[in-house]
Amino acid sequence: MLHLLVADGNERSGRATHESVCGKTSAETYAGVLQHLAPDAVCHLAAPADADAVLPRALTACDALVLTGSTLHVQDGGPAVTRQCDLVRAALAAGLPVFGSCWGVQVAATIAGGRAARNPRGPEYGLARAISRTPAGADHPLLAGRPPAWDAPAIHDDAVIDPPPGSTVLAGNDRLDVQAIEIRVGDGVFWGTQYHPELDLDEVAAMLRLSAAGVVEAGLCPDEAALHAYADALRDLHRDPEGRPDLAWRLGVTAEVLVPERRRREIGNFLDRLVRVRRRAA
Template sequence: MLRLLIADGNDRAGRGRHVERCGKTSAQTYAGVLRSLDRDLACDLVAPADADAVLPAPVQAYDGLVFTGSTLHVAEGGDAVRRQIALMREALTQGVPVFGSCWGVQVAAALAGGEAGRNPRGPEYGFARNLAPTRAGRDHPLLAGRPPAFDAPAIHDDAVLVPPPGSTVLVANGRLDVQAIVIPYAAGQFWGTQYHPELDLDEVAAMLSLSAEAIVEAGLCRDEAAVDGQAEALRRLHADPAGQPDLAWRLGLGAEVLEPARRRREIGNFLDALVRPTRAARGR
């Protein structure tokens, strides 16, 4: 049985807002996705942004660590950020494989000597479009099964602006040069995506609603009513993705987003290509 630790990137306030909109925390979302990929997998959850957070077990007891998204900003620093960088440092130093989406990528980059901050090309709200593997990404196991171009759920203002020394960028698009990356650090490996392979369409809808003011400010919707309309369309499509091809067409969404197995591909690849081989190498 694999045992994974899931680190919720949000502070208490952020977790509260997420639960209000989604009915669960970001860490609980990841736990559900991981268990859907492996029914025998065990997940422990921790909120390392909190000063009183306690790991359920030493980090080296886990076969992998997963970092969720967050409303925090790496560039702003502070104890909530430093505690999360410290957890990732400890895991990678111990040789524990780490995966992260969005916030997790930015934390890993900051730890390894890169730079994360506000993307000067603007945010992505809803979906990252026309994602394309780099030359290195075409043959990397993180992207096994992905086509030459694809879309994925994405919600972010911040991004990795300068990759760390020794890292390998695997995916880019017109909005951002670092959409997926591999970062070696100490004895470990970080694999991650700026986009959110863990999010179902109803959760994308909830995140749009949470970000409505910022979406309007960015000029992506005329007003918050338009954001609500987009969110409602995604909720409807989530309820019946196969039975509403007209709605999928209007939203510009194909199988790489609509089919859970395809949408979550990077998470499954992380388990199969990094976590299980590392566990075997550690003699567990």
């Protein structure tokens, strides 16, 4: 049995907002995906942004840590950020495998000496397009099974701008050099993606509605009505992926996004090729 600590990157208000539009918190989304991919896993949910947070299980009794996305900004600092940096630092120091998407990547890069900030090339809203491996990522197990280029759910303004010394950048695209990365700190290993392999399209649609003003400000939609129409189309495609090829064609959504097993490939690779391998070795 695997014991996985799932840390929600949001503080209380962010968790409440996310739950109000998605019907579950970011940590609950991840727990559902992890347990689908690893039926023998037990997920222990934590909220390390909170001052009164108590880990439901000791790090040393866990097989891995997973850190979700967040509405926080690493560069803003503050106790909610510091507490999460401390948790990831402690997990890596304990030799745990750690996975994170979006916020999780930014936290891991920061504690290892890199820099996360607003992406000067602009945000990615909805899908990150045409991601491809770097030479260093060509045979990396995190990306095993991905085609030469792929799209993935993504919603972010911030990103890893300067990867930490000694890290390995595994994938990027024309919007961002660091779409996937490996970071090693002592005996701990972090694998992560700036994009969101855990998100279904209905959750992407809900999160886009929350970010409507930002999407319009970035020039990606002419107005909020257009954004909501786009979100409606994503939601409808999620509800009937096989019966709406017209929506998949119009939105440019391929099987790498539509098929859950393919969309979640990095999470499955993390479990099978890092967590279980380390568990057997131990």
